[in-house]
Amino acid sequence: MSETKVKPNISEDLLLKLKTEIVEERQVILHCCYKSDVFLEEKIRIWSSTYLVDRHSEHISKLVHFENISLFPDWTDVPYGKEYWFTLIFSGLPKDCVVFDFIELIPQNGGFFQEGIVRNSSDVYKIKLDI
Template sequence: MDTNTEIQKKAPSIIEQFENMLSKQTAEEGQVIIHCIHHPCFAGCLVSHHCSICVDGNIILIPNIGEANATLLYAENILLQPASNPKTELISKFTLVFSALPKNCKTFSFVEPCARGWELHNIKRNSTDVYTISITKSSLKVVL
């Protein structure tokens, strides 16, 4: 058996290593991880029109209990405003890492506080604090 092939089969990908690191940090530090899947805005996206994604660095998680908001700590695979992110794939994936929500928080809102910013309310908290949000032109929803 070729040694290189054997090593490649056993070595975890960089994405797996990153996700494992984030999971450990989440358990230790209480961070909230949101994986975002951005779908094309319309049928002509990337064909007749150059689409881009803009994310405001002031995006927050608002706990339902009125305590301090969770703030954005890190963004993976996306640049924050004023930069825009040209879409090179029809579906773009990126990850946002936020500070911890209060332990007694049961639901929260995902809010980008700018004109035409994203908003998703009443997200039910889970035990891992890792969520996936599907973003389309007309809606945001949590993917189970």
């Protein structure tokens, strides 16, 4: 017995509506460098309350992944005088975003902050951080 496959009939109006509602999700990658200037070994970490904020809209991109750094409450050791690189991946920014801020909102002093990052076409950035 052979099966008959029936192709569904989808209205052109519905296809057009779906096509206009598709949003391309581009992630934003920050390669971050932190250099310890403290005399002894220093510790850093990232909080899940870390965002990219579009300067010209209310859009906030959330942290979706991190590499080579610990998430609160754990810590990552940074040897004195050495550059330490880690990577943060955020949800996409709006297509019309041209400048954004990197903000770690935490309930204590010392959160990471970098303002005025100019958007590029690759959405991959290298930034140097201070606390």
